[in-house]
Amino acid sequence: MYGWMGTILRVNLSTGAITKEKLDENLARDYIGARGLASKTLYDELPPRTDPFDPANLLIFAAGPLTGTAATSASRYNVVTKSPLTGAIAASNSGGYLPAEIRYAGYDMIIVEGRSEEPVYLWIKDDQVEIRSAKAMWGKGTRETDALIRDETDDEAKIISIGIAGEKLVRFAGVINDRERAAGRSGVGAVMGSKNLKAVAVRGTGGIKIKDGAAFREAVLRNLAKIKSGPVTGEGLPTYGTAILVNVINSHGILPTNNFQLGEFAGAEAISGETLTRDLLVRNRGCLACPIGCGRVTEINWEGNRERGEGPEYESIWALGAACGISDLELITKVNFLCNEYGMDPITLGATVACAMELFAEGVLTVEETGMPLHFGDGQGLLELTRKTAMREGFGDVLAEGSARLAEKYGRPELSMSSKKQEYPAYDPRGSQGIGLGYATSNRGGCHVRGYTIGAEIVAAAVDPLTSAGKAKLLIDVQDFTCVVDSVGMCLFTTFSLGVDDVLPLLNAATGVDYTTESLLQAGERIWNLERLFNLREGLGREDDSLAPRLLQEPLPAGPAKGNVVELESMLNEYYQLRGWDNEGRPTGEKLQALGLG
């Protein structure tokens, strides 16, 4: 095969069986790779209503047919499983070097099933695959695990690992690769922990074959020029990283503050990309083949020590900052470093602490439960709770369940700022209607990277963010195209400068398949509908395509978006109709037929 490696590696941790399977060409064409192909595998193989922590749950590491090539920012893979946070499908995306290494070793996907009796890690050296004891790494942080495993295997190996949060089944534990990159959301790291799988180490020395090398090279050069000349990808992200958004979003009055009580944060400047660049930035870092280099190598002085790491990204700065009313950027960076070390999603962590802070302010939570006063703005409290949550110590054991279960437990479910039990990211949808519909319909729960309408509504200011008109159509287009980008293995950030017609020639030249613009976008639509079918089968439905009551009922109190709520009902009806779904959000037979899902 060209583009695809053509082989899937399957490891059963219960039996120790290691098998290699041929990739089905038709499936590859229809589901592309990465997010698409792994979702198809999960849908076909996972028995309905399986508990996410049951050994029968699958954990799939899947790269795309462009991952590891020179295609701009084609560094990505997806970690796909049934989420212990949401009960829905989880597909967490990460870059770095590791995803490409899976392909150089000869595989498009690694499927892990079962559960080991003892902690283990996988060692994949090209076609040689071993299950090894990870007793020496259990309880260690992700950085130390990375170093220990490279000592035992190959200094060139690239490592996926979980930290203590994954081991302790924190419902929003992530999977870390290359020490600093995270497939962060939806608790994929907890599933890895439930399988007693501490790490996967990969070293690959093979190459990726391209069907039409000259055409591929030309397409890469064209896209490279577009990325370099695009204002966001060539200037904004390289200069300030994703944190450039702090001031932008705050100026639109939609930087959610104090658990979404406000849309403007007085401390925004102190936690902005400009401040980060001035005070903490050491240098930029790019994932494999990435001309953008939005990664931030940062350094802080912490208790007399210089600590160097990566991040924080915009979403983390917001969750650990504005969401909790905290404006100490050095502390936020420290907590972000800890999240990488513990393998824990900083978005859900920050949002869950913010929820606890509001419960505390309401008097629902008291020092008796939390063990400490917990006011908005309390950075030291956040720091302490980060550790306790990862370790499931004291009140941290409650926070480790996420904000939906926290708020439910204390009888105030409406104070969890989440959809499908996954916390929202850093945009108040009352001032950007499309992203509100996006949060409600996202197949993995509250999330910005399933349908980033913020690009059109705010960043490019191509449409009015305050109107709900036309947003269903906008969102559907973005969701389907995002499925394509995630499935080929490119980074979503390239879409600030590239469109489907820039991805198309790369994919065709690499694979030799004759996709058209229409058939490629239809593959995206197929993937979206398949994820939806998975969720429907798990018992989710229209009532889960909702938003926290605050966003529907309480108008934003101040700022440019003052007075607005999310007009969800009308957008949702239109969305279902345009999607070809019935009133309950189920794809119609006709739609399934058209997509080859019937």
Next chain:
Amino acid sequence: MSRTLVIDPKLCTGCRLCELVCSFKKTETYNPARARIRTIVMEDEIAFVPMTCWQCEEPVCQEVCPTGAIGRDAATDAVLISLERCIGCKMCMMVCPFGNIQSNGAKEPVVKCDLCGGEPECVLFCPTKALQYLPADKFTLARKKRIAEKFRSILEEVEW
């Protein structure tokens, strides 16, 4: 005047696009393990240094080669290995003080950067200009100017 492949690690973001396009040009596959250029990643410092043949003025690889397989390209000044003459003894690899001659298990016994005949693929694709192919004096003049500007601006602030 001949040009030099100039590496500025300060500008490198570690994207390794150089390795990818190098391997593709030389092997028709994307395979960093077979690239002639290699970005060294320093994990703790999180720093990146691309490394490839410096095309030495007095190459020890050329000196040690028992069959005279190593010579200099008249047009580019690149140090080249002639596959016809090479017997695969790998002594050149062993004497290169920089580790920039590789044996990677492929059909050629040893490989090194040949500057792509004067159009280095890595330079064409490098997104940050950490790799440039310049007349040597142009590079040194650019650096002189950069430092001179810093020198000047600090001097202006200082009271003597």
